[in-house]
Amino acid sequence: MAKLPSNRPEARTPRGFRDIDPAEIRAETRMLGTIREVYESYGFEPLETPAIEYTDALGKFLPDQDRPNEGVFSFQDDDEQWLSLRYDLTAPLARYVAQNFDKLPKPFRRYATGPVWRNEKPGPGRFRQFTQFDADTVGTESVAADAEICMLAADTMERLGIARGQYKIKVNNRKLLDGVLLAIGVDPAADADAKKRLTVLRAVDKLDRLGTEGVSRLLGTGRKDESGDFTAGAGLAPDAIETMLKFVGASAVDGARALDLIEPLVSGSETGRAGLAELRQIAELVASGGYDRDRIAFDSTVVRGLEYYTGPVFEAELTFEVKDEDGNIVRFGSVGGGGRYDDLVARFTGQRVPATGFSIGVSRLAAALRYLDKSEKVQAHGPVVVLVMDKGELPRYQRLAQTLRQAGIRAEMYLGTSGMKPQMKYADKRGAPCVIIQGSQEREKGEVQIKDLIDGAKAAQSITDNKEWKAARPAQFSVPEAEMVAAVKGVLARHG
Amino acid sequence: MAKLPSNRPEARTPRGFRDIDPAEIRAETRMLGTIREVYESYGFEPLETPAIEYTDALGKFLPDQDRPNEGVFSFQDDDEQWLSLRYDLTAPLARYVAQNFDKLPKPFRRYATGPVWRNEKPGPGRFRQFTQFDADTVGTESVAADAEICMLAADTMERLGIARGQYKIKVNNRKLLDGVLLAIGVDPAADADAKKRLTVLRAVDKLDRLGTEGVSRLLGTGRKDESGDFTAGAGLAPDAIETMLKFVGASAVDGARALDLIEPLVSGSETGRAGLAELRQIAELVASGGYDRDRIAFDSTVVRGLEYYTGPVFEAELTFEVKDEDGNIVRFGSVGGGGRYDDLVARFTGQRVPATGFSIGVSRLAAALRYLDKSEKVQAHGPVVVLVMDKGELPRYQRLAQTLRQAGIRAEMYLGTSGMKPQMKYADKRGAPCVIIQGSQEREKGEVQIKDLIDGAKAAQSITDNKEWKAARPAQFSVPEAEMVAAVKGVLARHG
Numbered sequence: 001m002a003k004l005p006s007n008r009p010e011a012r013t014p015r016g017f018r019d020i021d022p023a024e025i026r027a028e029t030r031m032l033g034t035i036r037e038v039y040e041s042y043g044f045e046p047l048e049t050p051a052i053e054y055t056d057a058l059g060k061f062l063p064d065q066d067r068p069n070e071g072v073f074s075f076q077d078d079d080e081q082w083l084s085l086r087y088d089l090t091a092p093l094a095r096y097v098a099q100n101f102d103k104l105p106k107p108f109r110r111y112a113t114g115p116v117w118r119n120e121k122p123g124p125g126r127f128r129q130f131t132q133f134d135a136d137t138v139g140t141e142s143v144a145a146d147a148e149i150c151m152l153a154a155d156t157m158e159r160l161g162i163a164r165g166q167y168k169i170k171v172n173n174r175k176l177l178d179g180v181l182l183a184i185g186v187d188p189a190a191d192a193d194a195k196k197r198l199t200v201l202r203a204v205d206k207l208d209r210l211g212t213e214g215v216s217r218l219l220g221t222g223r224k225d226e227s228g229d230f231t232a233g234a235g236l237a238p239d240a241i242e243t244m245l246k247f248v249g250a251s252a253v254d255g256a257r258a259l260d261l262i263e264p265l266v267s268g269s270e271t272g273r274a275g276l277a278e279l280r281q282i283a284e285l286v287a288s289g290g291y292d293r294d295r296i297a298f299d300s301t302v303v304r305g306l307e308y309y310t311g312p313v314f315e316a317e318l319t320f321e322v323k324d325e326d327g328n329i330v331r332f333g334s335v336g337g338g339g340r341y342d343d344l345v346a347r348f349t350g351q352r353v354p355a356t357g358f359s360i361g362v363s364r365l366a367a368a369l370r371y372l373d374k375s376e377k378v379q380a381h382g383p384v385v386v387l388v389m390d391k392g393e394l395p396r397y398q399r400l401a402q403t404l405r406q407a408g409i410r411a412e413m414y415l416g417t418s419g420m421k422p423q424m425k426y427a428d429k430r431g432a433p434c435v436i437i438q439g440s441q442e443r444e445k446g447e448v449q450i451k452d453l454i455d456g457a458k459a460a461q462s463i464t465d466n467k468e469w470k471a472a473r474p475a476q477f478s479v480p481e482a483e484m485v486a487a488v489k490g491v492l493a494r495h496g
Numbered sequence: 497m498a499k500l501p502s503n504r505p506e507a508r509t510p511r512g513f514r515d516i517d518p519a520e521i522r523a524e525t526r527m528l529g530t531i532r533e534v535y536e537s538y539g540f541e542p543l544e545t546p547a548i549e550y551t552d553a554l555g556k557f558l559p560d561q562d563r564p565n566e567g568v569f570s571f572q573d574d575d576e577q578w579l580s581l582r583y584d585l586t587a588p589l590a591r592y593v594a595q596n597f598d599k600l601p602k603p604f605r606r607y608a609t610g611p612v613w614r615n616e617k618p619g620p621g622r623f624r625q626f627t628q629f630d631a632d633t634v635g636t637e638s639v640a641a642d643a644e645i646c647m648l649a650a651d652t653m654e655r656l657g658i659a660r661g662q663y664k665i666k667v668n669n670r671k672l673l674d675g676v677l678l679a680i681g682v683d684p685a686a687d688a689d690a691k692k693r694l695t696v697l698r699a700v701d702k703l704d705r706l707g708t709e710g711v712s713r714l715l716g717t718g719r720k721d722e723s724g725d726f727t728a729g730a731g732l733a734p735d736a737i738e739t740m741l742k743f744v745g746a747s748a749v750d751g752a753r754a755l756d757l758i759e760p761l762v763s764g765s766e767t768g769r770a771g772l773a774e775l776r777q778i779a780e781l782v783a784s785g786g787y788d789r790d791r792i793a794f795d796s797t798v799v800r801g802l803e804y805y806t807g808p809v810f811e812a813e814l815t816f817e818v819k820d821e822d823g824n825i826v827r828f829g830s831v832g833g834g835g836r837y838d839d840l841v842a843r844f845t846g847q848r849v850p851a852t853g854f855s856i857g858v859s860r861l862a863a864a865l866r867y868l869d870k871s872e873k874v875q876a877h878g879p880v881v882v883l884v885m886d887k888g889e890l891p892r893y894q895r896l897a898q899t900l901r902q903a904g905i906r907a908e909m910y911l912g913t914s915g916m917k918p919q920m921k922y923a924d925k926r927g928a929p930c931v932i933i934q935g936s937q938e939r940e941k942g943e944v945q946i947k948d949l950i951d952g953a954k955a956a957q958s959i960t961d962n963k964e965w966k967a968a969r970p971a972q973f974s975v976p977e978a979e980m981v982a983a984v985k986g987v988l989a990r991h992g
Contacts, residue, residue: 047516395780
């Protein structure tokens with residue numbers, strides 16, 4: 001046997017990574033199953049791509065600097081090619097579509113779920129590995145595909161038990177944002193205006209948090225926050241600021257007429273008019289599908305980061321209120337989002353392939369379900385534990401456990417080498433609803449004792465006298481071995 | 497819009513990685529669900545650890561060379577610490593147990609599934625990412641835990657539909673192997689004999705492939721294979737070779753009495769006697785559980801690589817025959833294995849924590865189920881496709897698709913912009929059982945046409961005349977919209 005190393009490593013997870021416990025795994029497994037069912041019903045097909053891709057295929061190789069982007073975990077293969085862990089499920093999809101274009105049905109609907117990795121600074125609740133669940137439709141320009149994604153998202157929320165009124169699929173359009181930017185003299189296609197555009201979009205994105213006043217400052221000369229930190233503004237003129245505020249405020253002023261309110265602001269450009277037309281088509285399609293404005297609606301404040309989107313953008317927001325870390329009442333907020341990205345596949349082929357999709361943040365949505373108490377109560381109890389009273393009788397105890405399992409009851413024989421007390425403690429720690437006890441007396445009579453740990457715990461709270469306890473032995477009873485399964489089922493039924 | 501890069505990356509998966517198609521994903525998802533159910537019934541709890549661990553925690557940091565083992569994918573974090581992708585699920589479990597020792601119930605049963613990565617040379621069927629499904633029991637020396645793992649493995653095979661007689665859980669014991677090595681003068685604990693021991697174990701491992709004659713050569717002076725390549729032998733003396741051949745041949749000579757046959761060979765050492773006693777206990781426990789020797793049995797040829805095992809070792813073998821790549825008839829072979837490893841947690845804590853476990857190779861087992869035609873026929877057909885005959889009527893077509901979905905039928909509206917013929921081709925490519933057609937005529941009458949693509953394809957084979965085809969329009973019929981769901985269900989029922 002090898003000697004133990006004198007220099008022992010410390011047992012710890014790497015910075016920004018975490019282990020996931022049984023309750024969370026079970027809840028997520030069920031949740032993912034439900035999402036899968038909804039996506040399948042819409043005709044989406046599963047696809048699994050590897051965790052590792054060539055860095056250049058992910059678009060994360062920086063040719064000017066001849067190395068990968070620092071935001072992704074990267075390493076060199078033995079042939080010197082750079083590999084990276086995927087940072088989302090969209091870039092691998094683009095690679096897959098480019099690689100298999102001819103054999104795919106067009107449009108191609110696929111769903112995928114799995115971990116993604118970000119080489120970023122971890123923070124509270126911000127991990128460097130997390131799970132996404134994506135659905136994308138590739139190969140069609142039709143806004144019916146975007147409308148379908150919105151309906152899919154709404155159906156998913158409801159199938160998970162999130163009630164109508166507790167969620168909203170908010171829709172905007174990058175072309176509309178570009179239209180209003182053009183109207184205030186910022187050219188979204190001009191490199192010179194890139195920084196200004198970014199500052200304006202970031203300001204719009206903060207309406208929820210800062211209100212009109214704050215956004216107005218960020219659009220203008222800048223804003224000092226409570227801590228005294230100053231954020232530089234976009235430097236817009238007062239009338240441009242007014243236009244932007246009208247734009248972002250439209251949904252709040254009159255949701256049903258928001259597109260009409262915005263029309264004069266954006267219809268000066270072809271881009272703006274196209275965005276408007278697309279949103280009206282989406283509105284018509286979802287309305288005719290029976291999805292009213294409480295479920296899917298235009299929202300002029302949705303920006304969706306600063307990514308590769310080229311048309312409609314979506315955000316699934318949970319609208320019920322929770323307390324944040326500082327104790328403030330806030331909306332639960334976004335659990336997923338997406339949009340149309342028409343340029344991703346072209347990176348490989350030069351051929352423009354229109355696509356639209358939606359991505360769910362799995363942990364975040366699971367947290368919402370836990371909060372709403374909608375994660376199914378799976379395995380609320382641990383297994384029934386068969387105690388080992390006599391080590392010479394292991395085969396007998398093992399058979400008792402097997403009998404329970406064959407009757408569909410989760411059960412285990414105690415596998416340690418400790419005595420009665422630690423075994424009871426073990427059963428408690430496992431959350432066992434009851435234990436099976438068979439000492440020599442019971443064995444001779446062909447009986448088992450069943451000790452109900454849940455009733456027992458309740459009884460223990462009301463009995464203070466040790467003697468009284470021993471006399472009453474609450475929640476413990478004997479049955480013939482042949483009746484063990486029925487008796488255990490009775491205990492389980494009693495505790496739901 | 498950003499300009500396309502002139503230097504486009506090639507769309508390809510990295511060397512040794514692969515995409516997984518829908519049929520395989522669906523079959524594996526079902527298979528993993530069944531395995532999970534069996535493991536849960538035995539009281540195992542799920543655990544999910546991250547894909548990335550500190551290299552030293554995986555035991556893959558080479559301190560003398562101050563760098564990670566080349567067999568794992570590794571990279572440095574921004575604080576210069578080395579990280580690696582896990583290469584199995586056992587090393588992360590050891591890290592988890594060492595990190596959370598005090599709060600875990602002991603013994604601790606956990607199962608886990610997920611991808612693992614090996615930075616090795618890929619080959620046909622050998623990938624650098626693959627999925628494992630592990631169950632381990634940590635914190636008990638009792639061989640009842642090993643016996644339980646064997647029963648768990650047998651139950652899993654049967655629940656997946658592998659019939660009794662088509663699989664065998666083979667059990668051996670490292671202590672027995674050490675015992676016979678001691679008997680022939682090779683000290684398993686002596687560094688000087690390490691190479692010889694390895695050569696002997698490797699030779700034993702090849703009995704299946706090379707037969708007694710070949711193994712005998714490998715134990716002696718060496719062996720030249722058909723291609724003329726020479727493998728050096730262990731250089732054992734003739735009587736030592738005879739002992740080893742008696743040992744490895746015991747199970748074949750008389751399976752029921754194999755342990756008795758081996759007893760005189762190994763009982764000269766304490767290690768050998770301990771191994772024998774453990775195997776007899778396991779045999780008693782599984783027999784009393786009703787698992788006969790066709791399902792779980794001692795097999796003296798099982799070696800299980802050259803890993804960290806310290807006691808009983810297991811191998812799940814599928815015994816039915818298949819053709820290998822060269823057309824030879826061979827047993828399907830191993831789909832999983834494991835054993836007792838008592839030293840893994842001690843790497844961190846210095847404290848010896850006994851453990852035993854079993855790992856399934858997910859793709860390999862899934863391939864076996866496909867071969868046996870036991871993977872459940874999930875989604876044999878694609879979705880029903882609602883054709884778009886009139887682009888102005890998208891909302892109507894979308895509603896038809898939604899009506900089908902709400903009735904539990906997988907359905908999609910065609911989302912492309914092409915005409916009738918490409919749409920029919922699309923439906924074919926999707927494997928649609930039927931399409932829904934509603935032109936202006938049908939719309940005015942409140943009807944839809946249903947075209948059965950499966951019957952249609954059959955009919956097409958028997959009709960050669962185009963005119964005859966047009967007149968008969970086989971497998972195509974009209975129903976009122978209100979009867980669409982029932983009619984489609986009829987089509988689906990007809991094609992099972």
